[in-house]
Amino acid sequence: MIGEGGTLVLATRNKGKSKEFREAFGKLGVTVKDLHDFEGIPDIEETGATFADNAYLKAKAVADILNLPVLADDSGLCVDALNGAPGVFSARYAGEGAGDKANNAKLVRELELLGAIVPESEEGEGPRLSSPARFACSLVLYDPADDSRLGAEGTVEGYILREARGADGFGYDPLFWIPSRRLSMAELSVEEKNGISHRGNALRKLLALIPKAN
Numbered sequence: 283m284i285g286e287g288g289t290l291v292l293a294t295r296n297k298g299k300s301k302e303f304r305e306a307f308g309k310l311g312v313t314v315k316d317l318h319d320f321e322g323i324p325d326i327e328e329t330g331a332t333f334a335d336n337a338y339l340k341a342k343a344v345a346d347i348l349n350l351p352v353l354a355d356d357s358g359l360c361v362d363a364l365n366g367a368p369g370v371f372s373a374r375y376a377g378e379g380a381g382d383k384a385n386n387a388k389l390v391r392e393l394e395l396l397g398a399i400v401p402e403s404e405e406g407e408g409p410r411l412s413s414p415a416r417f418a419c420s421l422v423l424y425d426p427a428d429d430s431r432l433g434a435e436g437t438v439e440g441y442i443l444r445e446a447r448g449a450d451g452f453g454y455d456p457l458f459w460i461p462s463r464r465l466s467m468a469e470l471s472v473e474e475k476n477g478i479s480h481r482g483n484a485l486r487k488l489l490a491l492i493p494k495a496n
């Protein structure tokens with residue numbers, strides 16, 4: 283299902299996601315294109331109630347326009363103290379078109395208002411944490427040639443930091459603490475992030491489902 287010439291189209295305009303997929307697919311000799319490589323593709327409205335619904339919406343809409351197999355990623359952050367928010371609204375938590383900075387500021391503010399605090403005794407000495415959380419990712423690879431789709435999901439568990447750490451990654455990465463690494467997601471290289479992330483976990487599952495060429 284991966285396009286001819288070892289090229290795969292990713293239905294995203296998020297450069298952070300593309301960078302991570304390029305690192306992962308580069309190792310497999312697959313070149314990744316995203317929506318910045320094509321003209322005239324409209325924004326796809328993400329009206330689904332779940333990550334899986336939205337990933338399918340994006341993959342199918344773009345695949346039908348390009349007449350090529352397309353991979354889409356819908357992902358987000360689910361915070362326990364916020365009953366799973368921002369979830370599918372992660373990209374627009376602080377409002378439509380809000381950037382990472384505004385979204386992160388809102389997350390810290392909301393948790394502060396709630397007084398959400400993980401006691402130090404629970405987490406040991408380290409940075410100040412506010413709530414358990416997880417990143418979730420749904421991937422859908424849709425092929426318009428036979429209307430077929432493959433899907434996979436991945437998560438990674440962690441805690442929301444009360445202060446940002448690290449400069450790599452994107453989105454909420456500087457606020458996401460990984461207890462097993464004792465680092466924030468933004469303190470990992472792209473390769474290290476792919477090794478443990480929701481996206482990396484979903485991609486490994488998806489690749490296992492793709493029939494080999496021979």
Ligand SMILES: O=c1[nH]c(=O)c2ncn([C@@H]3O[C@H](COP(=O)(O)OP(=O)(O)OP(=O)(O)O)[C@@H](O)[C@H]3O)c2[nH]1
Binds near residue numbers: 294358451481
């Ligand atoms: O710190 C983060 N590290 C990650 O690894 C990550 N993955 C997702 N997210 C957040 O969830 C939204 C996805 O929303 P989303 O799937 O609709 O993507 P998007 O709108 O950014 O791009 P597109 O793929 O739809 O074009 C993103 O914008 C981010 O806020 C992440 N944050």
Ligand SMILES: [Mg+2]
Binds near residue numbers: 328
């Ligand atoms: Mg989106």
